[in-house]
Amino acid sequence: MLDMPESVQTVLQKLESAGHEAWCVGGCVRDALLGRTPEDWDVTTSALPEETMALFGSHAFPTGVQHGTVTVRANHSSVEVTTYRLDGTYSDHRRPDTISFTRSLEEDLARRDFTVNAMAFSLRGELRDPFHGQEDLRRGMLRCVGDPDRRFGEDALRILRCLRFSAVLGFSVESATGKSLCRKRGLLRAIAVERIQAELWKLLCGGDAAKVLRAYPEVFGVFWPELLPMVGLDQRNPHHCYDVWEHTLHAVSAVQPEAILRCAVLLHDVGKPSCFTVDEDGIGHFYGHGAVSRDLTDQMLRRLKCSTQFRETVTRLVDWHDRNIPRTEKSIRRALRILGEEDLRRLIAVKRADNLAQAPAYWDRQRELDRAEEILEKLLAESACFSLKQLAVNGRDLLQMGLSGPAIGQTLDRLLDAVVNDELRNEREMLLENVRHTMENQE
Ligand code: ATP
Ligand code: MG
Numbered sequence: 001m002l003d004m005p006e007s008v009q010t011v012l013q014k015l016e017s018a019g020h021e022a023w024c025v026g027g028c029v030r031d032a033l034l035g036r037t038p039e040d041w042d043v044t045t046s047a048l049p050e051e052t053m054a055l056f057g058s059h060a061f062p063t064g065v066q067h068g069t070v071t072v073r074a075n076h077s078s079v080e081v082t083t084y085r086l087d088g089t090y091s092d093h094r095r096p097d098t099i100s101f102t103r104s105l106e107e108d109l110a111r112r113d114f115t116v117n118a119m120a121f122s123l124r125g126e127l128r129d130p131f132h133g134q135e136d137l138r139r140g141m142l143r144c145v146g147d148p149d150r151r152f153g154e155d156a157l158r159i160l161r162c163l164r165f166s167a168v169l170g171f172s173v174e175s176a177t178g179k180s181l182c183r184k185r186g187l188l189r190a191i192a193v194e195r196i197q198a199e200l201w202k203l204l205c206g207g208d209a210a211k212v213l214r215a216y217p218e219v220f221g222v223f224w225p226e227l228l229p230m231v232g233l234d235q236r237n238p239h240h241c242y243d244v245w246e247h248t249l250h251a252v253s254a255v256q257p258e259a260i261l262r263c264a265v266l267l268h269d270v271g272k273p274s275c276f277t278v279d280e281d282g283i284g285h286f287y288g289h290g291a292v293s294r295d296l297t298d299q300m301l302r303r304l305k306c307s308t309q310f311r312e313t314v315t316r317l318v319d320w321h322d323r324n325i326p327r328t329e330k331s332i333r334r335a336l337r338i339l340g341e342e343d344l345r346r347l348i349a350v351k352r353a354d355n356l357a358q359a360p361a362y363w364d365r366q367r368e369l370d371r372a373e374e375i376l377e378k379l380l381a382e383s384a385c386f387s388l389k390q391l392a393v394n395g396r397d398l399l400q401m402g403l404s405g406p407a408i409g410q411t412l413d414r415l416l417d418a419v420v421n422d423e424l425r426n427e428r429e430m431l432l433e434n435v436r437h438t439m440e441n442q443e
Pocket of ligand 1: 025026027028039040042111112113114117118155157158161
């Protein structure tokens with residue numbers, strides 16, 4: 001028996017007592033059978049959308065009636081209730097041209113992407129599994145419902161959904177499904193980049209992200225061709241025991257599953273292939289690859305229309321990953337001033353992962369990172385000043401002293417720089433005196 005939330009039970013009960021069929025379906029059944037907590041519970045029913053609307057009255061909202069979906073409020077949460085549906089032909093590799101409703105649960109299950117996503121579970125504890133999803137769950141396998149070429153051809157987002165489920169659930173991809181998704185990868189060009197992005201971040205945060213990237217680089221190369229020259233690029237350098245791509249994948253596995261971090265690590269060396277030279281001793285060098293990687297990262301994230309904040313953070317981590325780690329209180333305060341606490345912590349994580357993915361003989365670098373982290377903790381515990389809001393004077397103080405316009409911001413910046421660089425203490429009187437002195441000298 002699945003552990004259905006009360007809201008879902010209420011909805012199923014009400015639909016059934018009105019004479020309709022109603023089942024939990026898709027990802028929630030898959031996750032519940034795996035013992036994972038489902039993100040959301042979807043209900044599929046023989047009731048037509050207008051019947052569901054009438055049954056739940058003011059608790060029902062027509063959120064996607066063109067696809068047969070009504071959102072029902074029950075027990076203070078929302079449940080999506082969708083009418084058994086058949087998808088018509090697909091001409092754009094994205095969405096069905098038409099849909100139609102059906103009275104057959106089996107037909108509704110047949111339109112779903114993978115066997116493990118095509119199971120339905122009822123209030124009475126009955127499992128409907130016409131495509132043997134449970135067997136694939138047991139095997140840990142992703143397999144298309146029906147002919148993979150046709151299914152990926154209908155909706156190319158399924159290619160990335162498949163790899164995302166593989167990365168997140170740790171499932172393998174059934175052989176015909178895997179070959180087909182590779183063959184059909186070019187169709188991803190038809191998919192809105194926002195949808196690609198959403199799948200990609202989930203994929204990157206999966207426990208098996210590196211494994212999936214390793215197995216299917218050419219799929220990711222459809223929207224990020226910059227990744228492909230990294231594959232197999234021998235670094236010819238004693239620091240490294242892997243080629244650039246393998247090094248990257250080891251580093252990806254070594255950071256926390258946060259999209260920003262994983263993305264920064266995936267792209268941290270993307271500029272290496274275009275900076276590669278071999279000296280007369282046969283040793284490989286990558287001159288200036290930090291800046292090249294940064295610029296490529298920026299372009300790649302713009303292409304996927306990432307949010308400005310996401311793009312800027314990732315780009316900065318890529319840019320900084322190749323610089324020396326700050327080791328003194330002063331340099332860590334300076335780094336904090338520019339990056340802030342969160343991103344400095346991320347930078348340390350990126351550098352840790354980068355180093356751990358190098359030859360073990362160089363892992364003593366971890367100690368430098370430990371030291372940087374210790375200093376960071378100490379500075380934070382002391383409430384060291386590294387941002388304008390921590391400065392002992394503010395814009396109002398300067399206004400009262402007769403400063404105005406851009407001079408206020410410039411002065412605050414100058415004072416903060418001086419505090420961060422240990423030239424002034426963050427004490428109100430001392431800072432005000434400094435401003436007074438500077439103003440007098442300017443007059
Ligand atoms: P999660 O919610 O963890 O992302 P999910 O499998 O529940 O995974 P949803 O996007 O919530 O994914 O979709 C719910 C169900 O709808 C899926 O399990 C699947 O049965 C079906 N589905 C979703 N997207 C597609 C698609 N592109 N093609 C075919 N079926 C799909
Ligand atoms: Mg879901």
